[in-house]
Amino acid sequence: MKKLETKQITGIALLTALYCVLSAMMKIPFIGAISLDLGYIALTIGCIMFGPWGAFIGAVGCGIESILFSPYGFSISWFVANLIVGLGCGYVFTHTKDTWKRILAIIVFVGIAMLGAKTIIECNLYGIPFEVKIVKNLVAFGIDSITMVIGLFIGKRIL
Numbered sequence: 733m734k735k736l737e738t739k740q741i742t743g744i745a746l747l748t749a750l751y752c753v754l755s756a757m758m759k760i761p762f763i764g765a766i767s768l769d770l771g772y773i774a775l776t777i778g779c780i781m782f783g784p785w786g787a788f789i790g791a792v793g794c795g796i797e798s799i800l801f802s803p804y805g806f807s808i809s810w811f812v813a814n815l816i817v818g819l820g821c822g823y824v825f826t827h828t829k830d831t832w833k834r835i836l837a838i839i840v841f842v843g844i845a846m847l848g849a850k851t852i853i854e855c856n857l858y859g860i861p862f863e864v865k866i867v868k869n870l871v872a873f874g875i876d877s878i879t880m881v882i883g884l885f886i887g888k889r890i891l
Contacts, residue, residue, distance in 0.1 A: 751793030756801040776883025783826035787818025809853040813845035846873040
């Protein structure tokens, strides 16, 4: 990754704060503890603007939001998932402007993060049966992927 300028650091900080605000204030519940998290729009815009530095926006934004506002506290599984999504999508977004390739990257990296890393971490850390966790994370995968695709189109409009 290349060295960041002050203007870029400021943009990353602002998008991290926006991630926190959108995640804390705009959760739309689905099932259980799964909700539509509009913070992923800020993560997507961060990946478009700053490439792999989008991982910072997602991971730190998610960490701060969960510490300050979540009744469950800090979640290492969400932190790791956001790192994977931010690094993967940020890398792909810097190498292509093709919307379909970006959508495919979202599906692949959110899938790896949710269905792979997050499921494995939570099953091992909390002793949740795999059959239960994979179904919940499959729903989260769908919701978060859709939210990020919406973020792609919002990003195209504002950038």
